[in-house]
Amino acid sequence: MGIPTNQEQPFSVREMIVENQRRQHWPKRMEKIAPKLLFTLAALSVLVTLGILFTLLFETIEFFRRVSIVEFVTSKEWLPWNEEHGSFGVAPLVTGTLLTTGIAMLFAVPIGLASAIYLSEYASERTRRIIKPALEVLAGIPTIVYGFFALTIVTPLLQNVIPDLEIFNALSPGLVMGIMIIPMIASLSEDAMSAVPNSIREGALALGATKLEVALKVVLPAAASGVIASVILGISRAVGETMIVAVAGGSSPEFTFDVTKSIQTLTAYIVQVTTGDAGYGTTIYYSIYAVGMTLFLFTLVMNVLAQYISRRFREEY
């Protein structure tokens, strides 16, 4: 009833399209502007990133005018606040970061992969539909919450088992960072494993392989590039993680591999300085750029590695 013309006259789709094309002028104009607009926006974001990078670089250079780069790399003492015996050896911050990251990965990789294998190879469609979004929610919890959790719950619990554990230590934030990373590794690895076609699983099962053999010897290798990428992303995340280690790791940069001791990570140092009252232009002020640069180099290496590995292991199916 509402469509008057169609009742008697048969309509031609082709005519309608031609008619509309003739009438619509603005999509054509849009078509011309769109590439320019999109390019500008893309260029803008690249420029901003470059700007940040250059600031980082110039301030780092300024820092190395005041402190020798040899000291920065080789000294094992980080004592920026000490007026007389000040020392800027980045090693303690690096070990702090490596320690917490190492603990996190030791924890997150096996559990994350096990969860991914369970979800992709064993769980029913229903279970997967419930758990996958739940994982993504977990990944969205603000890290300050994890930091609190580490300090007020995990550390006291661990102290029951390890009496020597200091209030601030590497172990507790490391574990909690691991918990934070598990959903990411699980979810991304599960994506990679689910993308492996079923025909390949069937091929293996038909040879008499058990489900576990199929998962470990066919699906996991086939999904290797995605799985490795997820692990490297996890490492990047752990290296760059700030709040958890700042809250629960402490602020005593020690060159140590003892996980029960208070430590300080690269990121936690930056937080300490930026929330403190180090004046603009002081050596301490510049030091955060050098530390930031170190952090950047770490994650850069990780990203390049991830790119290389995912290309190297790519198995197309």
Next chain:
Amino acid sequence: MMATKTKETKVAPLTVGSTAAMPTAESGEAKGVVYETKDLNLWYGEHHALKHIHLTIYENKVTAIIGPSGCGKSTYIKTLNRMVELVPNVRIAGHLAYRGRNIFDPSYPVEQLRTQIGMVFQKPNPFPKSIYDNIAYGPRIHGIRNKKVLDEIVEKSLRGAALWDEVKDRLRDHAYGLSGGQQQRLCIARCLAIEPDVILMDEPTSALDPISTLKIEELIQELKKQYSIIIVTHNMQQAARISDKTAFFLNGEVIEYAETSKLFSNPADQRTEDYITGRFG
């Protein structure tokens, strides 16, 4: 139905030991019989996909299964190595014995069954690994680690699948670099590597060009000296060319099962005749 009965009486002398037994009980192994199917029924959810199947499959023969699309050919062949149970909500009733042993017996590990039964799929499905690792996969999961032994298995299997000469210089290359026909022969070689007893093939040549198809058909003739082969095919000429016995399926039932020459030249059932002469939907 009449044809099915004819088949039963014909089969009876070969399976004396089992005809007296209960349908679900273990039947004694009859000589020359690989599979014995008795009143097999299968449902996908509510859909009754296999109805009262009776079929006996013989050693060192090529048994072809033909029938229109959706009649249950793949379902039947996948039941033989229990791959059909990967589909959710599948229900199976009836008796299916492999070499005299009930394959649904809980004490018969499904992996053990599948080690005896090789399967070649419609679409080649090599693993995303090297040619060598594709063949070595089966032996490896069954505990064979010795490099020399594996080398030998790989060569023997590839020769068996008539692929050796084409790939002997690039065993470490990725299997996906092979052509479709080569991939399918690789999948056959992968089966041969664990020295199965039976090879199931579900339309193994339907994705291949005529030359690759011919190669695989020749291969099947060669393989039947050592293996029992069950092949699903839509290609009537192919069934007639390569098989010794043919079963005609329709709507989940076996309409006729006979010597291939007999079934194609002188079918007992009108529906078979309609199908093989192309007068059927």
